[in-house]
Amino acid sequence: MNQQPNDILHGVTLKMILTELEAEYGWEELGRRIEIRCFTHDPCLSSSLKFLRKTPWARDKVEELYLRWKMEADEP
Template sequence: MVELQRNNPLHGLKSETMVAELVDFYDWKILYAALRLECFNNNPSLESCLKFLKKTEWARERVESFYLYRFKSMPKGSAAQFELKPRERGFAGGIVPRKPQELTVELIAEMREKATADYEEMKRNNSRPNKYGKDKPRAQDNYAQNNHAQNKSRNKNRPAPSQDPSNPWGK
């Protein structure tokens, strides 16, 4: 296992050391703006933050990802790597951490606005690309259209529902 973790900057790093490095470089306000964790906002202290992170796995993973990709500026991994927890990810040999990304509260707000706008645009454009080309329908589109047509023809053979309010079953 140690052999697999040799290229992971989080291997052997205690949460206390990681949070202390982040607080020393950024400060509590920037960490709260970036991560949106209340342990960085309401009466922040190293002890209370560590207690919260120890109990809350999703928050710990968020802090570890921030440490890897913002603070250590490690390259983004493949989709398969992102399915792993941050402590289980590895990086190619020879990749060393770079200087931390400079962040301000204003820059974080701009980044969040841009990400929200990009997400809304993606939703608006129905982001599923048609791998068969724009002029060719996908197989599931044809299936849905045919299935809809079959259901429509079946409904023609059924009697109309009863309009009698005292008969809820329509017979």
Template sequence: MTDDLDYQNNPLHGVSLKQLVTEIAQHYGFKILYAYLNINCFANNPSVESAVKFLKKTDWAREKVEAFYLYQFKSLPRASNEQFELPPRDRIVPADQKPGLPAELSLEDGERLREKRAQKAALYDRAAAAPRAGAGRRASNTAGAPAADPADPWAKWRK
């Protein structure tokens, strides 16, 4: 029964998805939500109704928005590793942690964060592609002529 009491300390307890999206959209606006969360429902034809419709269908996006609500809008400290593995609605917030004032976020900071994420993703993509660059290639029979890659039907036409 103590888990139920601890669970009720979670700011998401009893808050509908529509209410949650309405609160954060009124406070931050859709541009800042898109800049920080990078979810297209906040950029393309943004409205509370369309965002809720998308978030109800998409678990990863809903969990991302709920985590934003907990840790940015309600300013809770980061969850423990065990709790962080759970979806935000299932996390147990210790009784000594109380929601605070919403974090001050700016569009400029959000854009910098998006750029940083894009750079990190590009580095990850390059690192993932590097081991595959030589994979599947056969040794060349003639000097200077590249070997045909069986995965690429146009490889023999390239010089």
């Protein structure tokens, strides 16, 4: 079986990522960190997920932010 034990994103959905980031930073801060309209103008989970699922470059930025946040949380 091909498992990826070191891949932090393995088994984590985009919805989980966005929910955690929004809880940690809030929409306003997310919009500052990643300047995309779905975070800066009437943000909500469903419209942001719809946009991110069809826009690879934006999804990549969200995943990168999530990974940086998780790495910082793991530091002593």
